[in-house]
Amino acid sequence: MAIESLKYASPDTETKIEAKVFPRPSQYTTGLVDWLTTIDHKKIGLMYGMAALFFLLVGGIEALLIRSQLWSHNMEVLTNREYNQMFTMHGTTMVFLVIMPLSAAFFNYLMPLQIGARDVAFPRMNALSLWCFVSGGIILNLSWFFTGGSPAIGWFGYAPLTDTRFAEVLGDMGPDFWIFSLQMLGLASLLASFNFITTIINMRAPGMTMMRMPVFTWMTLIVSFLIILAFPAITIALVELMFDRTYGTNFYDFLEGGKPHLWQHLFWIFGHPEVYILILPAMGIVSEVIPVFSRKPLFGYGLVIFSGAIIGFMGFAVWSHHMFTTGMGVVATSAFSILTMLIAIPTGVKIFNWIGTMWGGRIRFDTPMLFALGFITMFMIGGFTGIMHSSVPIDAQHQDSYFVVAHFHYVLIGGALFGLFCGFYFWLPKMTGRMLNEKLGKFVFTLMFIGFNLTFFPMHYLGMIGQPRRTHSYNEGHGFETWNQIATIGSFILGIGIAIGVYQFVSAFFNKRLKPAGKNPWDARTLEWTLSSPVKEYNFARNPIIKARDQAWENNYGPKENHSQKEPLDDHGVHMPDRSWYPLLTAVGLFVMVIGMLFHASIDASGELVRNYTVAVAGGVVSTIGIIMWSLEGPAGYHLFPKEKEE
Amino acid sequence: MSDAAAHALDHHEPVTSTGIPNKKVLMWAFLGSDCMFFGTLISTHLIYRKISATVGGNFLDIRDVFDIELTSFSTFILLASSLFMALAVSAIHKGNLNSTRWMLFGTIIFGAIFLACQVYEFTHFVYAPGNELTLSSYRGEPHVFGSTFYVLTGTHGTHVAIGVFWLIGWLVYSFTGKMSTADAMDVECCGLYWHFVDIVWIIIFPVVYLMEYAF
Ligand code: HEM
Ligand SMILES: [Cu+2]
Numbered sequence: 001m002a003i004e005s006l007k008y009a010s011p012d013t014e015t016k017i018e019a020k021v022f023p024r025p026s027q028y029t030t031g032l033v034d035w036l037t038t039i040d041h042k043k044i045g046l047m048y049g050m051a052a053l054f055f056l057l058v059g060g061i062e063a064l065l066i067r068s069q070l071w072s073h074n075m076e077v078l079t080n081r082e083y084n085q086m087f088t089m090h091g092t093t094m095v096f097l098v099i100m101p102l103s104a105a106f107f108n109y110l111m112p113l114q115i116g117a118r119d120v121a122f123p124r125m126n127a128l129s130l131w132c133f134v135s136g137g138i139i140l141n142l143s144w145f146f147t148g149g150s151p152a153i154g155w156f157g158y159a160p161l162t163d164t165r166f167a168e169v170l171g172d173m174g175p176d177f178w179i180f181s182l183q184m185l186g187l188a189s190l191l192a193s194f195n196f197i198t199t200i201i202n203m204r205a206p207g208m209t210m211m212r213m214p215v216f217t218w219m220t221l222i223v224s225f226l227i228i229l230a231f232p233a234i235t236i237a238l239v240e241l242m243f244d245r246t247y248g249t250n251f252y253d254f255l256e257g258g259k260p261h262l263w264q265h266l267f268w269i270f271g272h273p274e275v276y277i278l279i280l281p282a283m284g285i286v287s288e289v290i291p292v293f294s295r296k297p298l299f300g301y302g303l304v305i306f307s308g309a310i311i312g313f314m315g316f317a318v319w320s321h322h323m324f325t326t327g328m329g330v331v332a333t334s335a336f337s338i339l340t341m342l343i344a345i346p347t348g349v350k351i352f353n354w355i356g357t358m359w360g361g362r363i364r365f366d367t368p369m370l371f372a373l374g375f376i377t378m379f380m381i382g383g384f385t386g387i388m389h390s391s392v393p394i395d396a397q398h399q400d401s402y403f404v405v406a407h408f409h410y411v412l413i414g415g416a417l418f419g420l421f422c423g424f425y426f427w428l429p430k431m432t433g434r435m436l437n438e439k440l441g442k443f444v445f446t447l448m449f450i451g452f453n454l455t456f457f458p459m460h461y462l463g464m465i466g467q468p469r470r471t472h473s474y475n476e477g478h479g480f481e482t483w484n485q486i487a488t489i490g491s492f493i494l495g496i497g498i499a500i501g502v503y504q505f506v507s508a509f510f511n512k513r514l515k516p517a518g519k520n521p522w523d524a525r526t527l528e529w530t531l532s533s534p535v536k537e538y539n540f541a542r543n544p545i546i547k548a549r550d551q552a553w554e555n556n557y558g559p560k561e562n563h564s565q566k567e568p569l570d571d572h573g574v575h576m577p578d579r580s581w582y583p584l585l586t587a588v589g590l591f592v593m594v595i596g597m598l599f600h601a602s603i604d605a606s607g608e609l610v611r612n613y614t615v616a617v618a619g620g621v622v623s624t625i626g627i628i629m630w631s632l633e634g635p636a637g638y639h640l641f642p643k644e645k646e647e
Numbered sequence: 648m649s650d651a652a653a654h655a656l657d658h659h660e661p662v663t664s665t666g667i668p669n670k671k672v673l674m675w676a677f678l679g680s681d682c683m684f685f686g687t688l689i690s691t692h693l694i695y696r697k698i699s700a701t702v703g704g705n706f707l708d709i710r711d712v713f714d715i716e717l718t719s720f721s722t723f724i725l726l727a728s729s730l731f732m733a734l735a736v737s738a739i740h741k742g743n744l745n746s747t748r749w750m751l752f753g754t755i756i757f758g759a760i761f762l763a764c765q766v767y768e769f770t771h772f773v774y775a776p777g778n779e780l781t782l783s784s785y786r787g788e789p790h791v792f793g794s795t796f797y798v799l800t801g802t803h804g805t806h807v808a809i810g811v812f813w814l815i816g817w818l819v820y821s822f823t824g825k826m827s828t829a830d831a832m833d834v835e836c837c838g839l840y841w842h843f844v845d846i847v848w849i850i851i852f853p854v855v856y857l858m859e860y861a862f
Contacts, residue, residue: 121669190680198672202663228676232683240691240798248783249794251691256789257698266687628816 025579027638037579039123042535044130045109046431051134052101053502058141059093060495062086067455067491070484073476081168083472084152089140091155092178095278096185097137099412102420103281104133104192107220109431111196113528113535114214116205116544118574121198124583124630129191131587136184139177139594148172154470156267157241159252159260164245173598176245179238180594186231186238187590193224200224205527206567207546214526215298218305219284222312223277229316230273237266246601261326268319276315279379279411280308282419283350286372289426290354292524293369294361297550300353307346307353314343324395333392340390347383351376366522367441371422374449378414382407385460400470403463409456413494421448424505426524429517432508433533440504447497454490458483525553530564538574541642542566573639582630589623592616674836678843681806685847688802689854692795707785707792709859712778714768721764722852725807728757729845736838742828744821751818754841758811765804769797796855803851806844813837 025037038044066086069077078086112120120126143150151174153161160166162175200221204213240251241263250256252263291298298304320328320336328336354376363369385407389395398404421444429435462483467474474480508514520529527544528535529552545565548554554562596616604610663669735750772780779786780793817834820826 122673194673194676194680197676198669202665202667202669202672204664208664228680229683232680233687236684236687236691239802240794243782243794243798249798250783250789250791251695251794256783257695257791258794259694259698262691262694266691269687631816 024633024636025581027576027578029579034579036584037127037581039119039127039577039579039583040537041108041112041119041123041126042431044126045105045107047130048101048108048133049105050506051137052098052105053505055093055097055101055137056498057502059090059098060498062090062093064491064495066090067488069472070474071488072481072485073478074473078472080472081149081152084154084470085150085174087470088151088154088174088178092140092151092182094412095155095274096182097140099278099416099420100185100189101133103223103278104129104189106216106281106285106420106423106427107192107196107223110427110528111217111220112199112203113531113539114217114526115200115203115208116527116540116546117199117203118539119577120195121203122195123577124580124635125191125195127580127583128586129188129195131584132184132188132191132590135587135591135594136181136188139184139591140181143174143177143181146173146177148174151175151178153178156271157263158267159241159258159263160254162241162245163253176242176598179242179245180598183235183238184590184594186235189227190231193227196220196224197228205540205544205546207564208527209546211302212546212549212551215287215301215304215308216281216284216526219280219287219308222308223280226273226277226280226312226315230270230277233266234270237263237270240266264323264326265319268322269316271322272319273312273315275408275411276311278416279419280312282375282416282423283308285419285423285426286354286375287350288524288526289368289372289422290357291550292426292522293364293366293372294358295364295523296357296361297525297553298353299356299359301549304350304353307349310346311343314339314346318343321390321395324392325399337390337392341387344383344387344390351380351383366425367436367438367445368422368426368522370442370445371418371425374445375415375418375422378410378418378452382410382412382415385410398463400468401463402459402467402469405469406456406459406463409452409459413452413456418448421445421501424501426522427528428505428508429521430528430531430533430535432514433517434508434511434514435517435521436504436508436514440500444497444501444504447493447500451490451492451494451497455487455494456490458487458490462487520552520556523553523556525550527551527564530555536642538576538640538642541574542569569642573641575637576640577635577637580630580633582626582633586623586626586630589619589621589626591619592622593619595619668832670832670836671839674839678839681843681847684802685799685850688795688799689850692799692855695791695795698791707790709780709792712772712780713856713859714771715856715860717764717768718852718856721761721768722848724757724764725761725845725848728754728761729842731757732838732841736831736835739826739831739834740828744826747826747834748818748821751814751821755811755814755818758807758814758841762804762807762811765800765807769801799855800851803844803847806847810837810841810844813840 025033029037035043035047065078066083069075069083069086071077108120108126112118148167148169148171151157152168153175157175157178164172200213200217240249243249244251244253244258250258252258252260254260287298287304318336318340320332321340324333324337354372385403389398389404389407398407425436425441462480463469465479467478467480467484517533519532521533522529527546530544531539543566544551545567547564548558548562551564555564593616596613596619600613600616601609601611663672665672731750731753735747735754738744738746738750772778777786780790780796782793782797784790785793814837817826817837820830
């Protein structure tokens with residue numbers, strides 16, 4: 001069961017070489033060193049999840065500050081600039097540091113279990129992805145402490161807001177931090193996606209054909225493809241912007257021949273696939289949960305997957321619906337309008353599939369199911385407003401108003417976040433081995449559902465009567481106050497709901513009084529539920545041989561020939577790859593390199609610009625050493641010997 | 648059975664669902680993604696090719712700057728390096744270490760010549776009197792051509808440089824006495840990368856250079 005490479009033909013000699021340079025943690029490592037050097041997809045998934053939940057609270061506080069500022073007309077909770085910083089940081093944090101990594105947490109933890117694999121294809125690369133994500137998050141938030149504070153350019157960073165000459169504060173570094181942190185986060189997502197694609201294509205257990213894979217795994221695959229094809233556009237756009245800001249190129253500089261419009265295109269060529277990157281994982285989660293709590297197989301499995309793929313594919317052809325008011329010309333505008341209307345079809349198909357699944361089922365309303373139902377209903381409202389602004393003349397009214405804010409929060413909170421919370425309530429028993437408190441769960445759902453609708457439903461109306469988005473305050477006499485106050489009250493209710501939810505998730509890992517979960521508390525359907533909770537370090541003691549879709553369910557209720565089998569226990573046990581320091585070292589090197597780049601330029605006594613790359617180069621050297629040592633050490637490994645009866 | 652013996656038994660090539668080694672799938676996925684990187688850069692260049700702020704719509708005649716003979720030569724060198732690379736992969740598959748070494752060496756040298764040409768080209772474009780095509784201007788006037796040109800070809804050059812370092816890594820490794828046919832697949836991945844970078848140049852050369860002489 002060699003996982004990573006064929007290079008460990010002579011593991012012993014290899015281990016000796018590297019042991020002299022940097023001792024490799026043994027298989028008995030525990031505590032902090034274990035978490036820092038682990039390459040276990042489950043632990044990496046948990047760290048992804050915990051870091052993302054932390055950032056959820058950070059982004060939430062930023063949101064509450066925005067809402068406090070908008071409580072009434074001409075409030076001064078935040079200054080103009082602070083307000084701009086707040087919505088920039090809020091948007092960037094929620095998209096890149098919360099929803100994406102939460103999805104990545106589930107991908108990491110569940111996907112290998114769902115396809116019957118020992119781990120992902122490249123466990124150490126997976127660890128590198130985690131540490132790049134963490135350093136990206138740190139870099140973004142470091143911006144608060146340097147010249148100009150955090151970026152004030154919006155999560156979309158439109159040119160020429162990012163032009164150095166138009167900076168409100170001389171030498172504003174905010175956009176630079178933003179650029180480099182997005183590059184780091186992009187790297188993290190790319191590495192993870194290459195890994196997931198390889199794992200799903202190549203490491204399925206015997207009998208796990210593509211059309212037997214759980215829908216969540218399918219969505220992982222589709223999202224990974226979206227990431228590797230969409231992120232390059234923003235990576236290059238950011239490289240160009242970095243050159244503009246640092247070396248004076250003219251890509252987006254309209255005074256010197258550049259076109260700010262190009263930025264919008266590149267950003268949204270990435271940005272629209274990105275919104276599907278955010279929603280498809282949640283759709284995958286809900287597609288797992290609804291069948292379980294309806295006690296019926298998913299209605300139209302093939303169709304759900306196919307429409308997911310179509311959504312992903314068409315997602316690359318609708319980006320300009322974010323630019324209807326920029327004057328692209330009639331033909332382009334109409335084409336993008338029609339395509340945007342069309343993309344609603346596969347989205348609608350999925351909704352009918354979920355309804356069809358529930359139809360005639362024996363529905364149980366446990367917390368995961370409540371969140372799944374919340375997802376469907378709220379996502380539908382967001383979808384409807386989406387279709388509304390696919391119409392060009394109507395969008396001319398919506399653009400840059402609170403109506404758009406209502407739209408994307410219905411899809412992002414009511415959709416993505418509800419879906420992810422649904423996933424937590426559903427799978428935490430598997431991850432922790434304990435059942436969560438149902439009453440508290442339902443309470444969280446109620447708070448979130450009420451708070452969410454109180455906050456964002458009025459925004460439809462506010463947008464219609466003309467409240468602009470991204471605007472620090474409004475004057476008296478527009479009639480904006482009442483609904484803004486309701487929204488602010490709602491946002492605090494939502495905030496409290498989320499905070500309790502996060503508390504409940506984290507405490508599930510420590511609270512020994514919670515009921516033990518057992519293998520399959522929900523009577524669920526997919527392969528991970530055949531394993532003990534929490535899942536053992538080695539996942540499967542013996543390779544499963546898959547006979548059907550919904551394998552756990554078939555094992556319990558299906559005909560004999562559909563029961564999964566196990567490969568015989570062989571006498572050399574389960575091969576486990578060794579822990580490694582090098583992913584962390586490589587990421588630290590990259591972090592130092594970024595810091596070096598951020599601070600490389602200074603003005604000397606005579607007013608000359610001096611560039612000093614020492615720190616950046618040092619960082620680069622550290623990560624190069626990391627990579628070289630990484631390839632020399634090889635995956636190495638040890639063996640575990642599970643007992644005959646263990647799963 | 649002792650642990651070490653068990654180890655030895657366990658270390659055959661992993662069985663994958665598709666039969667294709669994991670690293671190869673990874674490399675193909677990366678190359679797919681890299682297409683999008685270069686696609687974005689090339690589109691940026693094409694969009695901006697004839698735009699200038701201050702030269703009043705009279706686009707610059709880049710032919711005055713280009714040194715097409717030199718670039719044609721370096722293009723040829725880069726293409727030829729792909730042949731060496733292919734031979735290196737075939738040699739390691741056959742277990743012929745000596746020939747692998749020489750072929751790797753050839754690839755490295757040709758890659759390095761290409762890079763040297765590019766360094767010369769960049770310096771020449773920026774500093775030679777009458778050229779003065781910088782990142783932000785052309786003969787002192789603000790211009791976008793330099794921005795897109797240098798960032799695009801520079802990114803390609805960076806890819807070549809990474810490839811050269813990777814190949815040097817293999818060359819050094821071949822002298823440790825540990826290189827065997829077991830490494831063939833890894834060398835092949837390196838080769839995939841190298842050929843891809845070559846193919847990208849086959850697109851860049853006509854689109855960025857030759858087209859200036861045609862349209
Ligand atoms: C039925 C499917 C959807 C359609 C037809 C649709 C359509 C649109 C359109 C036309 C806009 C531009 C509005 C404007 O700025 O005037 C927009 C904005 C937006 N949509 Fe959607 N959308 C859909 C689903 C989604 C989903 C699933 C997400 C995310 C999970 C999403 C997230 C966003 C975001 C974040 C924005 C605002 C971006 C910004 O300007 O900052 N949308 N949508
Ligand atoms: Cu969109």
